[in-house]
Each structure stands twice: as C-alpha cells, then as structure tokens.
Amino acid sequence: MTLLSFCEWLAETEWSIALHESFYMYPLIESTHVVALFLFAGTIAMVDLRLLGFAFRDVPVSEINARILPWTVAGAFVMVLTGVLLFYAIPVRTYQSLWFRFKVVFLLVAAFNVWRFHRRVQKNRVVWDSDERPPRSARVSGAVSLSMWAGVIVFGRMIAYNWFDCDRPQSDFVYWLSGCIVELADA
Numbered sequence: 001m002t003l004l005s006f007c008e009w010l011a012e013t014e015w016s017i018a019l020h021e022s023f024y025m026y027p028l029i030e031s032t033h034v035v036a037l038f039l040f041a042g043t044i045a046m047v048d049l050r051l052l053g054f055a056f057r058d059v060p061v062s063e064i065n066a067r068i069l070p071w072t073v074a075g076a077f078v079m080v081l082t083g084v085l086l087f088y089a090i091p092v093r094t095y096q097s098l099w100f101r102f103k104v105v106f107l108l109v110a111a112f113n114v115w116r117f118h119r120r121v122q123k124n125r126v127v128w129d130s131d132e133r134p135p136r137s138a139r140v141s142g143a144v145s146l147s148m149w150a151g152v153i154v155f156g157r158m159i160a161y162n163w164f165d166c167d168r169p170q171s172d173f174v175y176w177l178s179g180c181i182v183e184l185a186d187a
C-alpha cells in the first residue's frame with residue numbers, strides 16, 4: 001500500500017468525511033491548532049533566545065528550561081493532536097500539498113535538533129549553564145530551532161493556498177515534488 005492509497009482510504013472513512021463536512025468541528029480544531037501556537041511558539045522562542053544569548057541572560061539555561069519547557073511540551077501536544085485531525089479531515093489534498101510536505105521536513109529537522117540538543121549539547125551544560133552567551137553548539141541549536149519552527153508556521157499557514165495543487169497546471173518538477181498523479185492528455 002502506498003502512502004497515497006492509504007490517504008485515499010482514510011478520506012473514505014466515515015469520521016474523515018464527517019470532519020471534512022462538519023460546520024463547526026473543522027474550524028474548531030483549526031482554531032485550536034492556531035491558539036495552541038501561542039503557547040508552543042511563544043515558549044520555545046523564549047528558550048531559543050536564551051540559548052542564543054539574546055534574552056534572559058542573567059537566568060541559567062537550566063532554570064529557563066525547567067520552568068518553560070513543560071509549557072512548550074503541552075503546546076506541542078495540542079499542536080500535534082489537532083494537526084493530525086486536520087490532516088485526517090483532508091488527507092489526499094494535504095498529503096499532496098507542497099506546503100505540507102515542506103512543513104513535515106521542517107518538523108523532522110526541528111525534532112532532530114531537539115534530540116541533538118538533549119543528547120549532545122546539554123551534556124556539559126553545567127560548565128556553561130550561567131554563561132550570558134552559551135557556547136556555539138548551543139547557539140546553533142537555538143538558531144536552528146527558531147528557523148525550523150518559523151518554517152513550520154509559515155508553511156503551515158500556506159497549506160490553505162492552492163498555488164501548487166495537483167488540480168492546477170504545474171511544472172513537471174512541482175507535480176513530482178507534490179506526488180501528483182497526472183493523467184496524460186490524448187495526443
């Protein structure tokens with residue numbers, strides 16, 4: 001089973017159709033996705049700005065993380081839950097959305113960056129915990145995080161636009177990137 005045929009199957013399920021056609025549920029879920037953004041993005045930005053040495057420079061990184069990251073995790077939980085439901089409501093178009101595909105790439109890089117920070121960068125944190133300007137590896141983590149999450153937000157917002165949709169004329173490259181199945185016109 002390909003991912004596309006899985007999405008086609010999803011789109012035919014009763015709950016996906018119900019969600020897609022619902023008058024209140026879809027906008028409610030989408031609004032929750034957006035409202036949770038202030039919790040998620042607002043708090044991750046504070047952590048990243050501290051890592052970059054731009055803000056809260058007199059507060060140890062460990063203290064910022066301990067106080068703020070639980071809120072970030074709560075926000076991420078709501079974002080992922082509502083995001084999966086948004087996908088479930090419109091699986092085929094979303095799967096073939098170029099914006100969504102890039103958003104997933106940014107999400108994966110951001111997730112890898114979180115893993116790398118906790119596994120590698122934090123290892124010797126006691127040495128630099130109170131430094132106003134953390135070491136390069138920590139600053140790189142902060143910069144990558146800020147840029148990847150910005151990408152997730154911008155490309156998430158763009159999913160609503162049909163510029164690169166499969167049902168519009170596109171270049172072969174865009175068709176390929178979006179995984180569009182193109183019917184060849186009769187010669």
Ligand code: HEM
Pocket residue numbers: 030033034037040076079080082083084086087094152153154156157158159160
């Ligand atoms: C922390 C992670 C995430 C962030 C920061 C984020 C951010 C956003 C933003 C800003 C929008 C635009 C909302 C609007 O224009 O009304 C959006 C839309 C969307 N997101 Fe997410 N998102 C995240 C995770 C996810 C996940 C994990 C999925 C699915 C697996 C997902 C699926 C979607 C879909 C399908 C839309 C388009 C909704 C539409 O236009 O109808 N998101 N996201």
